[in-house]
Amino acid sequence: MVSAADVVALRAQVSGQVLLPGEPGHDIEAFTFNLLTPLNPAVVVAASSPQDVQAAVRFAADNALGVAVRGGGHVQPDPASSAVLITLDAMNSVVIEPETRTARITGTPRWQDVLDATSGSGLAPVCGSAPTVGVVGYLLGGGQSPVLGRSHGYGSDHVTRIEMVTADGELQVVTAEHELFFALRGSKGNLGVVTAVEFTLFPVSEIYGGGLYLPGERLAEILPAWRDWAETLPEAASTSVAIQRLPPLPDLPPPLQGAFVVHIRFSYVGDAGQGAALLAPMRDLGPALIDTVGVMPYAAVGAIHSDPALPVPYCDRSIGLRELSDQTLNTLIGLAGPDSDCPLASVELRALGGALDRPPAQADAVSSRGLAYQWFAFGVGGPEDAPGLRAYLARCIDELTPWADERRLLTFLSPDEGGTRDELSAIYGPEVYERLLIVKQKYDPQNMFRSNHNILA
């Protein structure tokens, strides 16, 4: 526990806020996007500078506490009750340098902040589907862009510099020559608190993208057609398909309110006519309830998936799939189709491949290269619904296991998985895991950074 005297001493060392449970502002700093995984830290430091982060880490070390970091708050597997929670929103900034096509962020801005800053510059980041996700949390896990991933690889492939505070309280500058550069791109929050990142942007201002919402009752006909078509797409085109049971919310267009749909997502980085020609076989499947595919600014990329924009309570799981055979699809249809009792809001398949299979310029800890597809599903509900949702997600994974790979996209690991050494080692692959372990033991021997998918001996 943290005593009042400790807090007085800590307050004297930091210029940002130091907040104990119950104090005004505490709950705002300790928020999570997933309302099923609340944080309940011993104390919060809302850092306003890298020096505040250093003081907070040293305070944790002196008091035998862990250190947790909250960015966008999407994956907090641990309530951090014996930890100092460091938040960095007071440090948030995004600076774009068009000449060098570089973005520099400080703190933990969300992707929408970067999209807003790049809007009009003709440049785009390799960001994910949800603009609410934190830039740092995404990049530390690799980061798979559903629009630029197949043409440009993982988000972390384009990171050029990371500034961070390690467990000894020192501020490190990590570039390609540093031994931490390998580990940071994939090890998530295991090695320290990142205070700034620089990464390359790409010359993309508009894309041809959006979604086709088709009646869910037609799933058995649509899914094989989608798979056969997805396998023909060039790298500049990307697609995923989601079987969705949408809520009856008034902010959805009327045909989608409370509807059961097959949502085919599509994007093409290039000429709109060519994009439309590529999408034609899916449009030919028949009239969509809604067709949102058209020319759009890259800054609006979040509209393609339309992930939840506000915090919700949810349970999620994912797996990597080596292939999508007819049997795989039939299994999925049985699990999530019109005749199932599926309680999940969304069951998604992302087609991967292209540059996502190619090695980065410098070795990293991202282990999902070579996976053909990702399966990702989530269900929305409070604590009373969570056991049922978790059981259904586990059943899905169990039934899809014959086609699954042990490796997975690291950013999609949910709070409900990756909790043991064996599981994490299989996800990273033993070779990468052993290398991560060596770095972890050197830079964080006391395992201060443990409120995450923890790399353990």
Ligand SMILES: Cc1cc2nc3c(=O)[nH]c(=O)nc-3n(C[C@H](O)[C@H](O)[C@H](O)COP(=O)(O)OP(=O)(O)OC[C@H]3O[C@@H](n4cnc5c(N)ncnc54)[C@H](O)[C@@H]3O)c2cc1C
């Ligand atoms: C709706 C939705 C859509 C998504 N779409 C995609 C997608 O398209 N592609 C993809 O790759 N991923 C996707 N994700 C997964 C997402 O990228 C990860 O969950 C990511 O780790 C979330 O980061 P965060 O900062 O928002 O969450 P947080 O829970 O705040 O952080 C996640 C982890 O990163 C660590 N972390 C965050 N900031 C720092 C920091 N400054 N220093 C050290 N550690 C830090 C945290 O400690 C935590 O362990 C999606 C997730 C959701 C919920």
